[in-house]
Amino acid sequence: MQGEDIIRIFLEQYTTQLDFLVSAGTCYPPSIEEGYVTKVRYQFVDVDLGLELSLEVRDVVVDSFIVLLPDAVQPDVVYFGQSRLARLFLASVLENLTESLSGLSSELKQWKSDVEKHYKKVIRSFRSLKMPEAEVVRELFRTDAQWVAHFLRQYREEIIQYARNYWGL
């Protein structure tokens, strides 16, 4: 198990779970950016916003963002673009929607708890100075990708509306 296996599992799991965004005509086919951080980016149709899944191989961590395009794809933009945030953590966007969407708060807690359960196995491997097994990584990514897909299915309009308001689109 090494970096390329983690990247392969990442691409396989997230694109499988999020394929509905393309087949439903919600997003354009994803673009993939490879580097020390590998990214899969889905741009929403008719608005300059996207969903970005960003894998840091070293930590076996995937961050999910709602991004402002094209600002978020400029070189060296980590979170900030031209003096403003170009990326919002999906988790933070959802946190901000919990007051208006009943049930979302408990789903968010469940998402974090499910991912944490699998991520602990990764940390355990690192503490034993070993790489995690492929199946551990697959389960972690599958679980997280299923939750991201769930939120995009259930709350896509609210998420996009929140982002439009945030960026004044």
Add this chain to the structure above:
Amino acid sequence: MGILNAADDLAGGGASLTRGARQASRELKPVVIGENMERVSAYARMRGAMTISDWIPSPQWTFEKNMQWVRQIIAEGREVIDIGPDFLRRASTGRASGVYEMERRLLKGYPNYVRDFQRWHRLQGGNPYVDPWVHFLRTAGQP
């Protein structure tokens, strides 16, 4: 010579790694570490410094190679600039990087370690070059 070779690792050019750690630390380019490789890479580009990616491409990365790399840069006497945790990620996801923590542990007490980040709360801080909200929060009245 270390077990891992960097593509472009001399600050002045022409130096040999066998000259000893003190001289090497002056001639070899510094190395940047921190949480979130996007932050680390952006900072390194700005400073003309190097990162782990100059030794280990991400497809070949393993935890063990990462440890060997830290031990190698210590043996070479390189300056190591630590830009700290990604506080925004920690606050948003609750996750801290196990690999970055390992690097910090191995570098504890290393004389050429340079800390280049601020922290004023468990989940607040950063490096002003790659975390611009550090300036924003400071000017907004944070400690």
